[in-house]
Structures are given as C-alpha cells and as structure tokens.
Amino acid sequence: MDVDYIIVGSGSSGSVLANRLSEKHRVTVLEAGGSDLLPYVQLPLGYGKLFYDPAVNWMYATEADPGLAGNRDHWPRGKVLGGSSSINAMVYIRGHRADYDEWGQAAPGWGWEEMLQAYRAMEDNEAGADAYRGKGGPLFISRNxxxxxxxxxxxxxxxxxxxxxxxxxxxxxxxxxxxxYQMTIKGGRRNSAARAFLRPAMGRKTLQVLTKAHVTRVLFEGRRAVGVEYVQGGETKTLKAREVILSGGAINSPQLLQLSGIGPGEVLSKAGVPVLVDNPHVGRNLNDHxxxxxxxxxxxxxxxxxxxxxxxxxxxxxxxxxxxxxxxxxxxxxxxxxxxxxxxxxxxxxxxxxxxxxxxxxxxxxxxxxxxxxxxxxxxxxxxCRPTSRGHIHIRSADPFAHPEIVANAFxxxxxxxxxxxxxxxxxxxxxxxxxxxxxxxxxxxxxxxxxxxxxxxxxxxxSGTVYHPSCTARMAPEGEGVLDHHLRVRGVEGLRVCDASAFPNLIAGNTNAPAMALGWRGAELILKR
The missing domain is CATH 3.30.410.40 (Cholesterol Oxidase; domain 2)
Structure with a gap:
C-alpha cells in the first residue's frame, strides 16, 4: 500500500477532502489537468477566456438535443487544480433548506441540520457569523x-x-x-477550492498532488478497490491505497466507474469492458439547470x-x-x-x-x-432550479481518453x-x-x-443551454435506486467511494460549487469517523 487514500480529481469536493484527510492520513491527489496559477484563472472576470480553452477545460459536448431544437450543447468542465471551481462564475449559493431535507430522506446524515453545520464550519463569510453563516473557516466568501x-x-x-x-x-x-450574490472571490482574486483548501495543505508531508495524471481505471482484487492505474507523461503507472475516492465530477466519476466495470451491464459489454458490478444507475439520473x-x-x-x-x-x-x-x-x-x-x-x-x-x-x-x-x-x-428532465452519461468504448456520450434531455x-x-x-x-x-x-x-x-x-x-451544474449521476440513494450508500460507498464493492456533485441525491436549487465543497467537508467527517 503506497498511501492511505487516493483522491481522483482536485475539484470542489476533492480539494476539501485532500485538506481534511491529509491532517491525519497519507493522501495522494491525482489531477488530469495542470496548475491553476494562470492569469485568467486567478482574474475573476478572466473566466470567459477559459470557456473554450482545452488547456484547463475538458470541453465536453452533449448529443444533439431535441429539447434544445436539435443543438449540441457545450459543457465546459474544469481540467485544472481546483476543477470547475477554477473556471466557474464564482457565485456562492447553498440551495434551499428543503433540498437538504430531501437529501436526508434519501441518505441519512445528509439533512439540513448536518449540512448547515458543515457550511458554517468551512466558511469565513465577510458578512460575519450568524445562525446561518460561518466565520473563521478556510473558505473566504465575499459579501459582494x-x-x-x-x-x-x-x-x-x-x-x-x-x-x-x-x-x-x-x-x-x-x-x-x-x-x-455572495462570491468566492478574495482580495480581487478567484478563491477556488484549490486556493482555499488544497494549496494550504500542500506543504504537508502527508499530501502529494500529482498533476497531468489521467486516471484510466480503478484497480480491484476481487471486489475490493486497491488502487488506480493512471497515465502521466505518456507512461502508464499504478498507485495502491487503502481506499480510493472518486472526485472527478458528474461526468468523469461515472465514466471512470464504467471504465472500471461498474455500471449498466449492456453499456459496458457493448464498450468491451468486463462487468464487475451491473448497476444501471451509474451515469443515470443526470440532472442539470x-x-x-x-x-x-x-x-x-x-x-x-x-x-x-x-x-x-x-x-x-x-x-x-x-x-x-x-x-x-x-x-x-x-x-x-x-x-x-x-x-x-x-x-x-x-x-x-x-x-x-x-x-x-x-x-x-x-x-x-x-x-x-x-x-x-x-x-x-x-x-x-428544480428541473424534472433527466439524462445520462455512458461510455462509448473502453478508451479512457474518449469523451463519454452525454444525453442531457433538456426540456x-x-x-x-x-x-x-x-x-x-x-x-x-x-x-x-x-x-x-x-x-x-x-x-x-x-x-x-x-x-x-x-x-x-x-x-x-x-x-437555452446548461448553466454548468450537472449532478446526480452516481447519486446516494436507497439500495436499488442509486449508486452510493449514505457513507458515499459504491455499492457492490469495497474500498471505493465517490464524493462530488455526481453523489448529490438531487439537484440543489442554485449554483453547485458551494454544495460540492460542503459535500467534501461532510464526506471527510464521515470518513475520518471511521
């Protein structure tokens, strides 16, 4: 075993996990993108320059969508330290408390009271502390x-x-x-999850962050995840851990699960991937504003x-x-x-x-x-805020570098x-x-x-088009209705969790950056307790 935890992805949830887990454990973060120390990433209004930039952006596109008059929608997602929190519009919205009441019904321990505690603990709100806002946490939030x-x-x-x-x-x-709107901006610079959570922890001996490291599959011994295979600098490498946590986001995480043999059996077989766990919910329930x-x-x-x-x-x-x-x-x-x-x-x-x-x-x-x-x-x-339309994410082949099929089913x-x-x-x-x-x-x-x-x-x-909030594609739900249990563990295997917006039981009413960070905070609490 090389480390205690492997975290795949350094985005909104992954950066928070890396910070908190590395306080007590050996953690390696694998990020497919590169450094976030780029002018247009740090400049708040510079994100328009990143919208079509493959250097920091996965540049996804949906299938032609009848609901959008046959258009293919452009879906930018962050491929850089900080993930989509490094290329987003920086609006900080938690969502409605009733959204979390529904989370708690689907996944015990994720209700409004638990999530409110997570938000107040991680926040340093410029407006000060009250019954709802936090002060003194690692994440500065501009009052704007x-x-x-x-x-x-x-x-x-x-x-x-x-x-x-x-x-x-x-x-x-x-x-x-x-x-x-409150904003994730600090001192005139973008305050991404990488800036607020990941970089302050990168000086620890317990945390290693590897960039331009594209994870291609999760490695298993039987049904237990024991590590990952990844490509860095044209070389295929492996890394072993006690536990693997996928934090690649609502597209990458279900894609990697499917590439690793966990997903709809018919889809995996067609793509030439041996089926380890036949779960039709992996990649389903795609929900977006x-x-x-x-x-x-x-x-x-x-x-x-x-x-x-x-x-x-x-x-x-x-x-x-x-x-x-x-x-x-x-x-x-x-x-x-x-x-x-x-x-x-x-x-x-x-x-x-x-x-x-x-x-x-x-x-x-x-x-x-x-x-x-x-x-x-x-x-x-x-x-x-609460669309009823649902789409899906399915791999097209066993090629880990090929973009998956994204069917949004808008309207x-x-x-x-x-x-x-x-x-x-x-x-x-x-x-x-x-x-x-x-x-x-x-x-x-x-x-x-x-x-x-x-x-x-x-x-x-x-x-119309996406406002860049895809979620719920590996959701926490009762057995038989989703992918994860209420401890973010992938059902059907051991040693594997998912902690990012794909794990949302339902889509939050508002921008998803704040809920994804809070999911990482609460997820770290559950992991550390065990």
Missing part, C-alpha cells in the same frame, strides 16, 4: 457589496415593483427574493462601453493592478434572485442573474466577457417547458417596471416580435 454597477440597484427596485422583494442573503433564513438570457440595448452606459475599446481595457486593467478592484475583480453576475413561477410552488423554482453587459456577438475561441457587444447592452438571465417534460414559459414572461415583467424601463432603448433578444407561447417556447429551445 462594493464596486457594483449602479444599475443593480434599479434592477432590485424593479424586482420589488414586480412583486419580488429585496433579500439581503440568499444563504440566510429565506432564499426567495432579489439581491446581490437550463438557462437563457434576455438582452436589451440601454440608454445609459453599461460595462460594454468600458470593456470593449482598447482604452477601456487599459483603464480597467490599470484599475485592477493598482486597487484589485473594478469590473475585472467581479463575476458577470452582480445581482440575481430566486422566484416562484406560480403561487402553487412551495419554494422558488427559478433563479435570476443580472449582468450589466451583453455578449450577443460571439468571438472565436472564447466567451467574450472581456470584449462585449459594441453597444450599451444588458442581460437578465434565469435558470430552472423533455411538459412541466419543465411550462414553468420556463412562465419564467421568461416574468423577465419581461421585471423589465417593464418603472425603475428599469426608463433606461431601456429596445429589447434585442428575443425581440418584441416574439410574444406568442409557441414562439417563446421555440426561442428558449433554440437559445
């Missing part, structure tokens, strides 16, 4: 109140006029309302005017270098909110994103956050379509309120001609 575009205040006021009141803390007592932006041309200045011209880039660059402030030190999502499309909904089922600039005109090889449209544009986006249920139609109509309701309407010159997307139900549905099928 300073340096926001002035239109955020009018957006929040317009939401209030549209019946959605101000909420000062989406992670507090209530989720519903409009306000500003779908989002869309509505965009307006404004009568007043948005960030387009300062971020697009060369002199504007020079100004904000100098501002950032001198003060660690300005637009470059923020995410695009300055404001947001949560609302219900119907009074019959027991809790919010839609999330809002306010962006004080627009990117309708694409640029090759990037999402043009640093070069927005050549007019004063502004977008308000939304995504569904494949009548409920998802119906609630999205109500939601996009509400975007126009917000924009029509006095506090916001006074600044609008014209609606650009989808445009004033799109008004009928059929046309609005067709529009969101054509323009």
């Amino acid at each position: 109140r300073k340096g926001l575009h002035w239109l955020v205040e009018d957006y929040i006021a317009a939401c209030g006029e549209a019946g959605l009141p101000y909420n000062p803390d989406f992670n507090g007592a209530e989720q519903e309302g409009a306000g500003t 779908q989002g869309i932006n509505y965009t307006w041309e404004m009568k007043v200045a948005t960030y387009n005017g300062i971020l697009r011209p060369w002199w504007g880039k020079a100004f904000v660059g100098l501002q950032y270098l001198l003060t660690r402030g300005g637009p470059l030190a923020k995410s695009i999502n300055h404001g947001g909110g949560f609302f219900r499309t119907s009074a019959d909904e027991p809790r919010p089922n839609m999330q809002l994103y306010f962006q004080a600039f627009s990117t309708l005109i694409p640029r090759n090889g990037e999402r043009p956050l640093l070069t927005p449209d050549p007019f004063q544009g502004l977008s308000i986006g939304l995504s569904n 494949s249920t009548e409920k998802d379509v119906a609630e999205m139609l109500l939601a996009v109509r509400y975007l126009r309701t917000i924009a029509a309120q006095p506090s916001f309407a006074r600044w609008i010159k014209q609606e650009l997307r989808p445009g004033p001609s799109v008004t009928s139900d059929a046309d609005m549905i067709q529009d969101f099928r054509e323009r």
Whole structure:
C-alpha cells in the first residue's frame, strides 16, 4: 500500500477532502489537468477566456438535443487544480433548506441540520457569523457589496415593483427574493477550492498532488478497490491505497466507474469492458439547470462601453493592478434572485442573474466577457432550479481518453417547458417596471416580435443551454435506486467511494460549487469517523 487514500480529481469536493484527510492520513491527489496559477484563472472576470480553452477545460459536448431544437450543447468542465471551481462564475449559493431535507430522506446524515453545520464550519463569510453563516473557516466568501454597477440597484427596485422583494442573503433564513450574490472571490482574486483548501495543505508531508495524471481505471482484487492505474507523461503507472475516492465530477466519476466495470451491464459489454458490478444507475439520473438570457440595448452606459475599446481595457486593467478592484475583480453576475413561477410552488423554482453587459456577438475561441457587444447592452438571465428532465452519461468504448456520450434531455417534460414559459414572461415583467424601463432603448433578444407561447417556447429551445451544474449521476440513494450508500460507498464493492456533485441525491436549487465543497467537508467527517 503506497498511501492511505487516493483522491481522483482536485475539484470542489476533492480539494476539501485532500485538506481534511491529509491532517491525519497519507493522501495522494491525482489531477488530469495542470496548475491553476494562470492569469485568467486567478482574474475573476478572466473566466470567459477559459470557456473554450482545452488547456484547463475538458470541453465536453452533449448529443444533439431535441429539447434544445436539435443543438449540441457545450459543457465546459474544469481540467485544472481546483476543477470547475477554477473556471466557474464564482457565485456562492447553498440551495434551499428543503433540498437538504430531501437529501436526508434519501441518505441519512445528509439533512439540513448536518449540512448547515458543515457550511458554517468551512466558511469565513465577510458578512460575519450568524445562525446561518460561518466565520473563521478556510473558505473566504465575499459579501459582494462594493464596486457594483449602479444599475443593480434599479434592477432590485424593479424586482420589488414586480412583486419580488429585496433579500439581503440568499444563504440566510429565506432564499426567495432579489439581491446581490455572495462570491468566492478574495482580495480581487478567484478563491477556488484549490486556493482555499488544497494549496494550504500542500506543504504537508502527508499530501502529494500529482498533476497531468489521467486516471484510466480503478484497480480491484476481487471486489475490493486497491488502487488506480493512471497515465502521466505518456507512461502508464499504478498507485495502491487503502481506499480510493472518486472526485472527478458528474461526468468523469461515472465514466471512470464504467471504465472500471461498474455500471449498466449492456453499456459496458457493448464498450468491451468486463462487468464487475451491473448497476444501471451509474451515469443515470443526470440532472442539470437550463438557462437563457434576455438582452436589451440601454440608454445609459453599461460595462460594454468600458470593456470593449482598447482604452477601456487599459483603464480597467490599470484599475485592477493598482486597487484589485473594478469590473475585472467581479463575476458577470452582480445581482440575481430566486422566484416562484406560480403561487402553487412551495419554494422558488427559478433563479435570476443580472449582468450589466451583453455578449450577443460571439468571438472565436472564447466567451467574450472581456470584449462585449459594441453597444450599451444588458442581460437578465434565469435558470430552472428544480428541473424534472433527466439524462445520462455512458461510455462509448473502453478508451479512457474518449469523451463519454452525454444525453442531457433538456426540456423533455411538459412541466419543465411550462414553468420556463412562465419564467421568461416574468423577465419581461421585471423589465417593464418603472425603475428599469426608463433606461431601456429596445429589447434585442428575443425581440418584441416574439410574444406568442409557441414562439417563446421555440426561442428558449433554440437559445437555452446548461448553466454548468450537472449532478446526480452516481447519486446516494436507497439500495436499488442509486449508486452510493449514505457513507458515499459504491455499492457492490469495497474500498471505493465517490464524493462530488455526481453523489448529490438531487439537484440543489442554485449554483453547485458551494454544495460540492460542503459535500467534501461532510464526506471527510464521515470518513475520518471511521
């Protein structure tokens, strides 16, 4: 045995696990990507440059999706220290407490009270400690109140006029309302899971982190996991451990389970992989939030005017270098909110994103956050919090370097379509309120001609896409309904766990970075107790 624990993946959950387990045990982290010490990774608004960058991004694509008008959706996932927490939009949302009540029903020990304790223990919230927020933990969370575009205040006021009141803390007592997002940003730099958890632990003799080490399969003796095989620098190597923990994310973890013989027997046999455990749930129950932006041309200045011209880039660059402030030190999502499309909904089922600039005109090889449209544009986006559509992840072959088949099945249920139609109509309701309407010159997307139900549905099928929260593909669930037990152990084998967003019993209402880190924190507690 080379080490006590092997952790496959250094993302949101893996970095937390590495930090906590290496306090008492010998741990090796295997990361397929490279270092996160790159300018556009550290620069908060730089993540637009990483959207199509294979140096830090797995660059996945779904199969053609009828629910998205036949489009293939681009799914960026982090292939770098910190995983997707190193390339995401840095919004820090826990989710609704009822989401965790459902977790606890599916997996004892994962309910709201247990997860609240995990959040409060790991957080260092700039807003201070209270019954919901933590202070003094390893993860600094920006309150995100300073340096926001002035239109955020009018957006929040317009939401209030549209019946959605101000909420000062989406992670507090209530989720519903409009306000500003807390961010994983510290000192003007991205505060990824690698920065907050992994790098502080890398000085320990008990922790080894190997980069550009692509794990190709889990090694077994009988039905006990004893290590992994990986490729690094063109050489195939093996590493043995007392226990193997997969933290590669909602795509990579079920893919690696299937490559190792754990998954739907028919899929594995077709791919030429010997079946060790026939479990049809591995790769199933893929659940993801779908989002869309509505965009307006404004009568007043948005960030387009300062971020697009060369002199504007020079100004904000100098501002950032001198003060660690300005637009470059923020995410695009300055404001947001949560609302219900119907009074019959027991809790919010839609999330809002306010962006004080627009990117309708694409640029090759990037999402043009640093070069927005050549007019004063502004977008308000939304995504569904609790979609009922389900997809799957299946390997195509035994080749560990081949991307798996990703079938998203977006908007494949009548409920998802119906609630999205109500939601996009509400975007126009917000924009029509006095506090916001006074600044609008014209609606650009989808445009004033799109008004009928059929046309609005067709529009969101054509323009919607993932908001990068795939989850639940190796979920914790009662036996016969999932992949993992409530200790994150893979059923049917020993010495193997999964700890990442694939383990979520259900999809959280909100951004998934915070829940994935909390899953790593709580998972480490369970492992250490044993």
